[in-house]
Amino acid sequence: MSSQLTSNAKALRLFFTDDVYLVKSEMQNTFVEPVKLSSSAPQPPVVVKLVDEKIVVKPVVLPNLVEEPKPLLQKATTFKFLGKNEKQILILVNDKQNEVSSEQGRELLRKLVNAIALTAKDFALVNYANYETAKFNDLHQFFGSKMVLAFGVFPNQLGLDEQPFNQFVVHNGSKLIFTKNLHDLDTDPTSKKLLWASLQQIK
Template sequence: MRRTMGDNSFLKHFITEPVFVIPGEELSATKAAPKEEKVETVAEEATEVYGQPEPEQKQVKELVFKGSNSRQVLVIVDQPAEEFINATDEAFLSKIIGAIKLDINDIAIANFPKNDDLNKETLLKFNATRYIVFGVDDSKLFKDNLPPYQIIDMDNGKQVLNCSSLAAIAGDATQKKLLWTALQKMFL
């Protein structure tokens, strides 16, 4: 005996669990629906029939940072003992930022250990066009091997500069020169 699409009597042999209909929701079957829509409809019906919850989407946490970010520059440091950045490094960073005609209050400073799940995707969603990373292992942050003191172009015209820690740069004239050369290319 041939069954038509409207004849669902055979389902009682496949679905042995009770089926509940949620008030206000309707199941509709269209005979002329394209194949893609049928697949989605079948998946939705299966979810409703078997009561499998949809997979939860992971909540993306907001990036915690210090500053106004009015110039769309994000500085990332690695200082587990600090909320954002220690006073010595902040004073040195202020001099660096001043040399490229920015004010420390115009940028955003994020501390890598204080921002759970910080990675390349969450960074690129942040409202910044330039990222300067000081002392963060780039394999943890970008899952790439970024060459130090070289500007890397990312998605949508965003740029990343990976550097040693501020304390290491402050004590090494060679690293200061490398940083200054890269910042000139990036900002001036």
């Protein structure tokens, strides 16, 4: 019986009708391409390698992307006050025991505002003891004060440079005067006299 093996090209064409290519594995190169998935979510790229004629797929590990925290917006300070602030005059007192001051301190304040012809409609009165972290800019932004009378509130508490007592100073277009708290001022004739001389300027 004759052998069925043949090397005749015409005979081989009868059995192999498609093109045949020979690919040597040692000439294959590593390549990288993204894997397309149907999901709309972004997917990490993968590395595809041909190792010993076997395809090995290794996912690429991407570093975690951490979103930087957004800065918090500082909330504007609000203040509880007495009066209507129609003339934008701010009176600051500093008393942790009383709403305004002791009886003697309140009486002295009444005399002072009456002497310079102010009424409760003209000014805003704030007890700074309730807002100890507030600075001048916070108060000015809220009240738009053209004048500040500070009883027992010191410049450094408001974030300002040191200022002389019982004398008007000007800061950012506002006139300010600093003196003792009302209760102590009532028993200090010298300070009262100096303060009164300065307050005459606003009559």
